[in-house]
Amino acid sequence: EVQLVESGGGLVKPGGSLRLSCAASGFTFSRYNMNWVRQAPGKGLEWVSSISINSNYIYYADSVKGRFTISRDNAKNSLFLQMNSLRAEDTAMYYCARPREGTGTTSDYWGQGTLVTVSS
Amino acid sequence: DIQMTQSPSSLSASVGDRVTITCRASQGISSWLAWYQQKPEEAPKSLIYAASSLQSGVSSRFSGSGAGTDFTLTISNLQPEDSGTYYCQQYKSYPLTFGGGTKVEIK
Numbered sequence: 001e002v003q004l005v006e007s008g009g010g011l012v013k014p015g016g017s018l019r020l021s022c023a024a025s026g027f028t029f030s031r032y033n034m035n036w037v038r039q040a041p042g043k044g045l046e047w048v049s050s051i052s053i054n055s056n057y058i059y060y061a062d063s064v065k066g067r068f069t070i071s072r073d074n075a076k077n078s079l080f081l082q083m084n085s086l087r088a089e090d091t092a093m094y095y096c097a098r099p100r101e102g103t104g105t106t107s108d109y110w111g112q113g114t115l116v117t118v119s120s
Numbered sequence: 121d122i123q124m125t126q127s128p129s130s131l132s133a134s135v136g137d138r139v140t141i142t143c144r145a146s147q148g149i150s151s152w153l154a155w156y157q158q159k160p161e162e163a164p165k166s167l168i169y170a171a172s173s174l175q176s177g178v179s180s181r182f183s184g185s186g187a188g189t190d191f192t193l194t195i196s197n198l199q200p201e202d203s204g205t206y207y208c209q210q211y212k213s214y215p216l217t218f219g220g221g222t223k224v225e226i227k
Contacts (some may be wrong), residue, residue: 035216037164045156045164045207059214084144095163100175105211106154108175110163 002026002109004096009114016086020114021095022079030074031102035083038092039113048094049081053102064090086118122146122210126219134227139195141222143208146218152212155184155193159204167206168193200226 008020022034036048049070050059058070069082079096093115097107123146133139133200145155151171156164166175168184181196195202203226206221 044219044221045158045209047209047218050214050216061215094227100166100169105216106166106169107156107164107209108166108169110165112163 002098002107004075004098004111006094006096006111006114009094009116011117012086013120014087014118016080016118017084017115018086018091020083020094020116022111024077024079024098024103025097029072029077032088033103033105034072034079035097035099035105035107036079036094037107037110038094038096040089040092043092044060046092050105051079083116086116090116090117091118121216122149123212123216124208124210124217124219126169126206126208126222128222129220130223130225132227133198135200137196137198139198139202139224141159141193141224142208143219144145145189145191145210149210149212151187152210153186153191154209154211155182156209157167157202157204158169158207161224166210195224198224198226202226
């Protein structure tokens with residue numbers, strides 16, 4: 001069974017940093033692209049970032065470019081999102097997601113999310 | 121960037137009804153479209169990929185159609201467990217973009 005478990009969320013002051021993690025199990029992590037998607041309270045879904053199987057291709061939403069860094073450790077079956085210079089508008093539930101096919105870009109499997117709150 | 125526009129933003133329907141949600145892309149995306157369902161306090165769930173392919177385990181009451189710029193999600197024989205918010209997403213090109221969502225309420 002595919003399992004994605006996010007962690008690392010919490011309360012942080014504006015300008016601060018957080019590192020989110022996503023632990024993957026139940027599939028061969030190194031064979032799948034991965035995504036981060038977020039959802040602000042009461043709002044819709046927003047794609048944040050994607051990383052390819054071997055980290056050669058990385059993409060970011062304009063809203064986080066230059067502040068967030070996606071990475072992965074295939075040996076540890078883990079996905080990360082380093083978030084710097086956090087703003088109030090980054091407050092959201094952050095989900096990691098996996099496509100149904102390794103090189104796909106959809107989000108067919110989702111974790112339960114980790115909540116990030118940016119507030120003074 | 122490709123903009124995704126969903127309509128309506130909300131709807132209310134009765135059990136047994138047939139419901140249609142529309143998603144329009146600002147430019148052609150072939151069939152690179154997915155649909156998701158989200159219930160309150162839960163993670164989204166994938167329903168359909170490639171515009172019309174049903175995810176494994178998803179009820180056959182859900183169906184998708186369309187190509188190019190215009191797409192529809194149809195829920196046949198609406199059931200109480202179908203309440204929630206539905207999102208379309210294009211994955212033809214980055215940035216990946218979602219529609220604004222359609223909230224489905226059961227009367």
